Amino acid sequence: KKPPERQLHQTRAACLKCMLCTETCPRFLLGHRLYPDRLMRNLAAGISEDLPAFTGAYLCSECGLCAVYACVMGLDPCAANRMLKQRLSAAGVPRPEPLESPHAHHYAVMRKVPVRRLMARLGVVEFDRPAEKAKLDTGATRRLVLRLKQHAGAPAVPVVRKGARVSAGQPVAEPEGDRLGAVVHAPMAGNVVEIDQEAVVIDTGS
Ligand code: SF4
Ligand code: SF4
Known part of the structure; x- marks a missing residue:
């Protein structure tokens, strides 16, 4: 886990504003007003007026997909959202009102993440094998x-x-x-x- 200052420094230096984090974000695709790319761009550029982009952090589920799968630069919008949530909450900034009827993005179904590829990114493919089952001695007293x-x-x-x-x-x-x-x-x-x-x-x- 990198300290917030280091993450901010890396965001300033490396964020491409490519929007891949937002285009992959399950919460955005479900229709919630959460835009991690805007948040990262604002952090990178030192913009503080874009309040909706910051309060969108409240809607982040911290699934981590933007960090472990989407961002080609190895940045961590999930951690930025987590940090912001804590700071906004401590400052008494209210959560955005929930949408009455959020609409899923047109391409939501097509943007599902292939599980095998995600497993490869997480380095857990080698663990995807049948588990050895211990033999239960049903005759023993327990x-x-x-x-x-x-x-x-x-x-x-x-x-x-x-x-x-x-x-x-x-x-x-x-x-x-x-x-x-x-x-x-x-x-x-x-x-x-x-x-x-x-x-x-x-x-x-x-
Ligand atoms: S961690 Fe938050 S911003 Fe990132 S993909 Fe998940 S819900 Fe979206
Ligand atoms: S995916 Fe990474 S590089 Fe692209 S906008 Fe998001 S944080 Fe920036």
Whole structure:
């Protein structure tokens, strides 16, 4: 990660104003008013009056595509957006009003990024191979600790009692009411030997 001053210096020296970052940006292609090329051009030229280009940073999802795929000069509009978001927010600059009905760009479908090429840019092609699966000894006794909170939502609530026999795949905890959450299933058959606020524990040997 380069410090902001270094990135600014590189932007001044190297940005071609080619617009490739904007033409590739998924948020721009979906119709949002986000123009990373304008932002980079403004930073390069020291222009501060183009407020819509700066506040567009709020709309950046920080996917990084402009930096790792689009920019032929190795610049990082994503990092510039991130930095700007922090500074605009600290200065109390409001976010742009959302568009009532954003229209996707005419060429959005044609500008999808080929996954293999993106993988090549990221240097991860060699890792795209079938994973070796460890053999599971289903005969061995196991104590399975099934956490009730495995995501950003609310913890699941146990729906089994201590001592209950559960089969493989049976739900042991479910989200409460309409709260955001996920059902927790027993990965193997066994007996419920422990339940607390954190987890349901299954003994597969008993
Ligand atoms: S990081 Fe932001 S500006 Fe860059 S492509 Fe993704 S959404 Fe667009
Ligand atoms: S793709 Fe790179 S060189 Fe082209 S406008 Fe964007 S930041 Fe500048």
